[in-house]
Amino acid sequence: MISMRNLLKCSAVLLLSIPLFAQAAKKPVSKAVSAAKPASKTATTVKPDSKAAATAETASASKPAPKPATPAEAATSTKPASGAPTKALVDQFFKRTFGYDPNFQVRVLDITQSSIPDLYEATVRFITPDAQQTVHWYISKDQKHAIFGDMFPFGTDPFEQPRTELAKSAFGPTKGPADSKLVIVEFADLECPACKTVQPMVEKLRTDFPQARFVFQSYPLVRIHPWSVRSASFLDCIARTNQNQAFTFMESIFAHQKEIDAAVRNTDAEEKATIDETILTERMRHYTEAAGANPAKIQACADSPETAERIKRGQALAKSLNVIGTPAIFVNGRPLGIDPAQYDSLKMIVAFEAEHVGLGSKDSEEPKKK
Template sequence: MIHQLGRIASFALLAASTTTMVAVAQQDAPKQVPPAPAQATGAQAPSAPVATAEAPKFPAPDPKNFTASKPTKEEINQFLTASWGYDENRVWQVAAIMKTQAEGITKVVVYVGDKTGKQKPGAFGFFALPDGKHIIAGDDVYPFGANPYADARAKVQADANGPYRGSADKTLELVEFADFQCPHCKEAQANMDKLVTDFPKARIVFQNYPLERIHPQAKLAAAYGVCVTKLGGNKAFFTFADSAFEGQEGLNTADGAQLTLNSAVTKAGLDTAKVDACAKSPETSDAVEQSVKLAEDLNISQTPTLVINGRQVPVGGVPYETLKNIIQYQEKLDGISQ
């Protein structure tokens, strides 16, 4: 199990080094966002602005740091507005769009600050790829563009078939990728319950993402969840899930897991023998693997992660009001009436 400060699953929160928001997430591999690069081909990358007690006054951009034609400053600002616009206090300025030694790969540096002056401003860098649809920040790849979450939204709408609460309509779809053995997933359930109340028009889906390498009993728990849904429906699943998370310590051993899961099945009003037989079937194993593949296709590497119409946010590392604000902002971007 790896716990790491500063790992953010979504570019929406990627500038965490310049804000007070810090994610604590459970993941299968550590990933760290580095500071902006110190040097670039053909020009000296700009230094970060000096911290002040007031809103940051970014230095005037140096034309020598704009040696690449793509992406344009307008495209970068559209992308950052889509990603960061939920935070009305966040301000930024594109400081450099520079060619690199690799043809078609552009180095971008952005100054990021806070209108209130309470947070230290900083420089944030990433590489824009030749396809115009992706960037590399730190050691990960993120979608890029004025509507960077559109492809992921379509993928989730097509393939996220887990049990759900709320609306059957997928106009606003909140998909939680979670692991029954993950402590942060257990903690996140309180926020997920609040979302059900605060967004009654949303379709809120639970999608299995067992991290077997660190949680040996997680796949079995996921299989039981699939079968409870199959035999008892959505309501039975969430009763099962509440019980499984409540008794999470019991999942630490094979014997304990069997007792914990059987108890959760009983609370859901189902027959334990039937669910156990279903959980051992190849069809159920395939269903769990398909859910894992969806998470991997979306480049999700930590649990719990909430996908909000394609936008990834770490549920456990974000204050509830911020999470709610991001959802409302995504509704606005997608033209969804409140």
């Protein structure tokens, strides 16, 4: 008999990458759901811990609501593949399979043709009182079998395609040597609570791997984060003039994320949120000036059609790499989840990729003390 909780556990135990499978399997089911998964076609799930997190769902789990937002809902839904099972059919499958547990809900988000011929891919949201998680099911062409799990690229260099795509198309603010063979790209949203939570972890990576090139690639999930595009536009314009100022601006927005949200967001009696664009622009100009940039010039740039197209280009890049939520990280093309509780595991994978290209971590470069 298929157990819903075992499904959640099996999905979560992938952790950051396949080598950590055994470590995750030891986690209690209620905790395992929050383990980081590969960033491609998955999302890190975090147990809700603040009111702000309840209003915005990215990689973190939002507070259950009549229509909770999800990373997959934030991305543009693709056109259903010809002959694919309908959402109603997939929904009936889950109700018939897991309907015995009243605390378990399933929301079918999208059904598309998978990258494997003769398989359809259903993006599904599992919801329990403890946590939420986006998972993927693969359905046979004859619609008689379903496979649960995550798809990994295969080959002697399985991450070549995303690595090449990122090298060609990632354009966000950067830190580190421009010609480094170790490139770490983070897809993040300045309005995303989970992205704010993991920033200390990313900063620690920059400290531990100074030989790496870091790219902060904005991926504003506008459907659930209404001021994310505006902040991403200001960040992009600052970065085009001064990288250090861009990182200062980014850090300020994360540091004052709740404050900004409280100032610009208005909610009516039906709990429909609207954004005060005037106050939002004032806040963006304030943090722009605090970062050392010219607020008038940056606003003019942020308002330009060129910047709007650049933001869309960043969103398209994320979608082309199957990033459905933020934060998501790629280490030389390898997609990884980001979980603050799993820093040592993440560092181990980054060090492995560094060694693969002939580089080492800061620790390995320092002489050992006798």
